[in-house]
Amino acid sequence: MESLKTLMQGVDVQVVVSRTYSLSMCMSLRYEPTDPYVVRAAFSTDTDEPVEWVLGRDLLADGLRGSAGCGDIRIWRAVGLGDQAMYIVLGSPTGTALLEVPVQDVRTFLENTQALVPRGTESGHIDWDLELANMFAKG
Secondary structure (H helix, E strand, C coil), X not given: CCCCCCEEEEXXXXXECCCCCEEEEEEEEEECCCCCCEEEEEECCCCCCCEEEEEEHHHHHHHHHCCXXXXXXXXXXXXXXXXCEEEEEEEXXXXXXXXXXXXXXXXXXXXXXXXXXXXXXXXXHCCHXXXXXXXXXXX
16 A cells, blocks of 8 residues: 655634634644545644544535534634635533634645545545454454
């Protein structure tokens, strides 16, 4: 199986606290061709270990075009900000975060992932023998 490199990109995001207050934070996006359906988003603060969320690559792409997702992860374009920003809501039992994310950064990252693994070819990049071995080992 061909080995392709992992893509990583830092994105400056705003954590929206209220209508008038937000905090800047860096979100690190990571795409691994061996796990081609997902994008990992890691958030770190000065005091904590990074928190990682697993986002569907298609979910991010759908969020660029309109509203996408339900439940723990929702994405939509920021109305009134033109083509500049999108919102991502990450919800867990311990709380919810609303992130304002630059559209162009996400678009560029997704274009790079699709140059590496085009949409529709993801299953050809999975080591199915390894996946089955892992599944039976956990069973």
